Amino acid sequence: MTLREKPYLNFWQIWNMCFGFLGIQIGFALQNANTSRIFQTLGADYNNLPILWLAAPITGLVIQPIIGHMSDKTWGKLGRRRPYFLWGALLASAALIIMPNSPTLWFAASMLWIMDASINVSMEPFRAFVGDMMPQKQRPKGYAMQTFFIGVGAVSASMLPWIMTNWFDVANTAPPGEIPDSVKYAFYVGGISFFLAVAWTVFTTKEYNPEEMAEFEKFEKMQRGLAEDHQVVADRSISKFVAHGVLWFLAGLILTAFFVGLNLDKQLYILSGGCMVFACVQWAVALLKSKNCTENGFVEVVEDLFAMPTAMRQLAVVQFFSWFALFAMWIYGTAAVAEHHFGSGDPTSAAFAEGADWWGVLSAAYNGYAAIAAIIIPIIVAKVGVKLGHMINLWIGALGFLSFLVVEDPAWLLLSTVGVGFAWASILSLPYSMLSNVLPSHKLGVYMGIFNFFIVLPQILAAAVLGFIITELLDAKPIYGFAIGGISWFIAGFTVLLVKLPNED
Secondary structure (H helix, E strand, O other), X not given: OOOOOOOOOOHHHHXXXXXXXXXXXXXXXXXXXXXXXXXXXXXXXHHHHHHHHOHHHHHHHHHHHHHHHHHHOOOEOOEOXXXXXXXXXXXXXXXXXXXXXXXXXXXXXXXXXXXXXXXXXXXXXXXXXXXXXXXXXXXXXXXXXXXXHHHHHHHHHHHHHHHHHHHHOOOOOOOOOOOOHHHHHHHXXXXXXXXXXXXXXXXXXXXXXXXXXXXXXXXXXXXXXXXXXXXXXXXOOHHHHHHHHHHHXXXXXXXXXXXXXXXXXXXXXXXXXXXXXXXXXXXXXHHHHHXXXXXXXXXXXXXXXXXXXXXXXXXXXXXXXXXXXHHHHHHHHHXXXXXXXXXXXXXXXXXXXXXXXXXXXXXHHHHHHHHXXXXXXXXXXXXXXXXXXXXXXXXHHHHHHHHOOOOOOHHHXXXXXXXXXXXXXXXXXXXXXXXXXOOOHHHHHHHHHHHOHHHHHHHHHHHHHHHHHXXXXXXXXXXXXXXXXXXXXXXXHHHHOOOOOOXXX
């Protein structure tokens, strides 16, 4: 049998394949730009915002590897990945319409959890979709197209409340405890757009069947030799799971005792609790392996986690510091701009509403710059290489973050967001470009899900410690969230130089 490479796709095929990301990013952008505003309107103190945001990263931590593992093994009338696109879009669209009508804070936090889970169901398979549908040499174009749609979707969604107010005279203020109509209508438009964009990809793109995928994979293995098979040896011993579980559990107990002894913020218990949960996960795997119950998704995902390629482990450090900074921005962006640049921390005031709307414009701006950066970044990479290019973009973003502390005129913050946009575009594309060279093709879905751990874990850490740091150490000024983000991006830029990629001298 003659092996063959996956056919190269034309521009419109790539467009259709990635168009659903437009809807996904509309959902994420509405969530990121407006959730803190909704929480504060319903009575949340900004010092408690990190814990309320915790629903999103925990959901991603659990959902993405499960969906990745399941989609690797799925085949039906809609194909391999598309069933997850469609059902996730239906649920996420419903959650977007319901959330701005939340009557209470706990209801809004619950809807955030449901909405984020649903978005993750749609989003995770999209990353693997590029690998499924495109030959290796063409995949960077697929990720670049996804980044373009991320930018466009985020721009339109972030500006929706501002557009509702300034173009259609929809009220951006409301009585205490009620969500403004401008936010409600923005979420309605976003919910409908999310479903339509994803449906476009579902019904315009046909996936390869399992027989074709097997043939393509043989061709890719022939090109790579046996290198990719040597990267994953998922056979960790029972004794290692037990011993490392003990160490993680002891670490959790020590941290808990430390936090209790010093009467520190209860949000820090998330760290100690997380250590103990990870210990229990390892013990559960050890128990299942001892009973030869290894043919299940739970054991396979955890085994794959410990069998990650070395370069993926190194990229995990880069992702950790990159996303810690982003989460600081998403949590404190509204409160920081409203208080520091518009002079009000009162969610019921007109000045706060004006600042919140302007933060929506700034969110749209950095996403718009990201769409432009998606075109420029490949040129930078061609000149200096992928690692140095990613470092440059992260450091430009760090300078943008730090400038929020010194810029006084809110209009000039549009210039600050140029750097943020370049860093954001780079984070969404270059790590995946580097990762694609070290992943085994037959585990693309599950490893894309596991890679999400290193997006989620820094967000959980941020939720645990940012409230304490801002309140206790930084004079309860939310603007310092941008200082923390800037430092974190400088660290991320340095660590990317330590990543060892294949065929490097």
